[in-house]
Amino acid sequence: MSDTHEHKAANKQPTRRIMLVLLLTATYMIAEAVGGFVSNSLSLLSDAGHMLADVAALLISLFAFKIAARPPNDKASFGYHRAEVIAALFNGLALIIVSFFIIKEAIERLFNPAEINTGMMMTVAIGGLAVNLGALALLHQDKSHNLNIRGAWLHVLSDTLGSIGVISSGLLIHYFGWRLADPIASIVIAGLVSYSSLNLIFATLRVLMEHTPEHINPGAVLEEILSLPDAIKVHDLHIWSIGPGKVALSVHVMAEQGANYDRLLCDIQQVLVCKFGIDHATVQLENRCPAPDKACHTT
Numbered sequence: 001m002s003d004t005h006e007h008k009a010a011n012k013q014p015t016r017r018i019m020l021v022l023l024l025t026a027t028y029m030i031a032e033a034v035g036g037f038v039s040n041s042l043s044l045l046s047d048a049g050h051m052l053a054d055v056a057a058l059l060i061s062l063f064a065f066k067i068a069a070r071p072p073n074d075k076a077s078f079g080y081h082r083a084e085v086i087a088a089l090f091n092g093l094a095l096i097i098v099s100f101f102i103i104k105e106a107i108e109r110l111f112n113p114a115e116i117n118t119g120m121m122m123t124v125a126i127g128g129l130a131v132n133l134g135a136l137a138l139l140h141q142d143k144s145h146n147l148n149i150r151g152a153w154l155h156v157l158s159d160t161l162g163s164i165g166v167i168s169s170g171l172l173i174h175y176f177g178w179r180l181a182d183p184i185a186s187i188v189i190a191g192l193v194s195y196s197s198l199n200l201i202f203a204t205l206r207v208l209m210e211h212t213p214e215h216i217n218p219g220a221v222l223e224e225i226l227s228l229p230d231a232i233k234v235h236d237l238h239i240w241s242i243g244p245g246k247v248a249l250s251v252h253v254m255a256e257q258g259a260n261y262d263r264l265l266c267d268i269q270q271v272l273v274c275k276f277g278i279d280h281a282t283v284q285l286e287n288r289c290p291a292p293d294k295a296c297h298t299t
Contacts, residue, residue: 015065017142018152021135022058025051025156028131035124039117041170042109042182047128047162053098054155057091061152068148068243081243082208084148089204091151095158095197099190106183106190113179122170129163132156147207151200158193165189210240213247216276224275225251228267230259242280250282261285 029051036045064087072079135156143153165185172181212218222234233254242248249272255264265283272278 015062017138018058018061018065018149021138021152021156022055022062024131024135025054025058025159028128029055032124032128035120039119039121039124041116041121041166042105042186044121044125044166047125047159047166049098049102051128051159053094054152054159057094057155058152060087060090061148063087064148078242078248081246084146084243085204085207085241088147088151088200089208091155092197092201092204095155095193096201099194099197102186102190106186109183109186110180113183116170116173116179116182118170118174122167122174125163125166125170129160129167132160132163136160147200147204150203154193154196154200157196158189161192162189207241207243210238212239213241216247216278221249221272221276224271225253225268228264228271230256230264231268232256236284239278246280247276247278248280248282249278250284252284252286254286257287 029048032044032048032051035041036048061084064083067080067083070076070080136153139149139153139156142149144150165188169181169185172178206214216239218237218239221239222237225231225234231253234251235254236250236252238250240248253264253268255261265285268283269281272281
């Protein structure tokens with residue numbers, strides 16, 4: 001089976017789950033928007049705003065999956081895997097922007113608390129919480145190894161926190177008349193969402209800057225290669241992420257004179273795959289140079 005077919009098969013189930021989450025989110029977004037306007041609840045409207053951002057984020061995620069499934073070509077020799085990383089970056093930035101406007105509106109309401117229909121507010125929020133919990137469950141399986149899904153999952157998590165905040169503030173307003181609970185809940189939720197979004201943004205930037213993936217220790221890779229027979233020196237070791245779940249490596253390995261290159265190359269590749277999960281590696285083997293020069297010269 002080719003890499004393209006494997007990648008399409010790997011993306012098939014996440015794509016279906018995202019489509020289902022998109023349908024649930026878009027449907028209930030309308031209910032929350034209507035409920036927010038009728039009840040005059042800022043936190044409920046904020047939650048509807050989150051859901052609107054979710055719909056856009058999920059559409060972007062689906063589009064990114066379609067792009068990433070394209071096979072490599074002459075112009076994109078690694079393929080289009082980074083489309084998913086760019087989608088995750090966009091989603092993180094969108095959440096920051098949405099959070100800013102929610103905080104801005106909430107600060108204004110701190111000085112001018114509004115009358116709120118808490119019954120409708122909590123009823124709609126409870127329904128939203130149920131929808132969000134279902135969406136979180138659908139996306140949970142793939143969020144740990146795919147930045148694109150993680151971005152979508154964070155959007156839904158922000159909605160879940162929003163629903164909890166709306167319900168909590170509704171209870172405080174209904175039983176204690178504390179109308180400030182509505183804008184305060186909005187500010188707390190927006191702050192939590194911003195924090196998670198910044199983590200997502202930094203994670204995507206590390207991929208785009210070709211940093212070594214956090215779960216791989218370059219020193220450990222170097223030590224494992226040097227522990228192999230006939231490998232005496234390693235230099236120009238580079239490890240980076242092509243896209244979600246796809247790690248690439250290139251390295252130069254100096255071997256003893258007379259070493260069995262085929263066996264050494266096979267041993268290196270086996271170590272990289274079995275111990276570090278790196279199956280896209282370019283290994284350059286070099287003869288040990290008897291001269292002190294940096295490079296060997298032939299006549």
